[in-house]
Amino acid sequence: MFDPKHLDTLVLFVIGIVSAPVAAYAFAHALRQRADAFTAVGKLTKNAWLGITGAAVFFMLLIPAFTAFSLGPFTPMFAYGGDPNYHPPGIVAAFQGPGSSMTLFWLAGLVAVMVYIVDVKPAIVGVQGGGQRW
């Protein structure tokens, strides 16, 4: 189980698990909107958002997968030196081990997906007459 002193790891673990489906949801949502809705509310074009959210999905799947596989799912992390028995989940290892420099792209993707969900999505839903649901 998670030790309270590894709370940061727990948070990272949850974000790492949740971010990929959230990004996939954002991509799927963008895909199903009419193209002129994006321009109508003064946002980037539909294709631009498909590219952004699509790239975000890619990094959110690729980075944890790549690093977890390269480290093995339960590699002890030297980041927790002095605690040789601690075994973080593979997805957390993705943020800490070799290849973690790609976390930059993961983070950029996460930010872009959040912008889509909190800013772009409500605007384009509203301009299609689907507002007042929030």
Added chain:
Amino acid sequence: MNWPVLGTLTGVPALERPDLLGKPVLLALEQMTPADAALVGVAEIDPALADTAEFCAAYGSPMDGSANCVVVAGRRGEDTRYAACLVLATTRADVNGLVRKRLNARKASFAPMDDAVAITGMEYGGITPVGLPADWPLLVDAAVAAAPAVVIGSGIRGSKLALPGELAARLPGAEVVEGLAR
């Protein structure tokens, strides 16, 4: 008069084929001066190909020779006002900016298709700036007004109209808006 903007289709003067016109469209054309009405051509198409992108691909008509008519609903409190926007198919209307300001609305959105169809009396996919309700502003993008000819809907899915952009800009209620489309 011929309408090369229709691509592989051959246009005929619209009033010669009233069977290819939606009812409000026919009425509006009959109210034009004969000289203006003669500038409007009509051509029969496959109703399954009425969407602009498919129409252009199927009949070799240029995308920048088609104009889309977008019905916008502007709301302020309980009051809903409609307007139509005419923009080239290669561009998109700035609904939440210029159109919203022009309607003096707090919130502008695409009119739900069911409402647009019911109020205009035109078919889904065939909504056109010719024959709109008299109290609707028709906002025409400057690029449409400047086009030598544009393809627009005919009120039904089974045909398209072609007319000079200059005439579209003179339709009842029309005003040319610079920067309407992006």
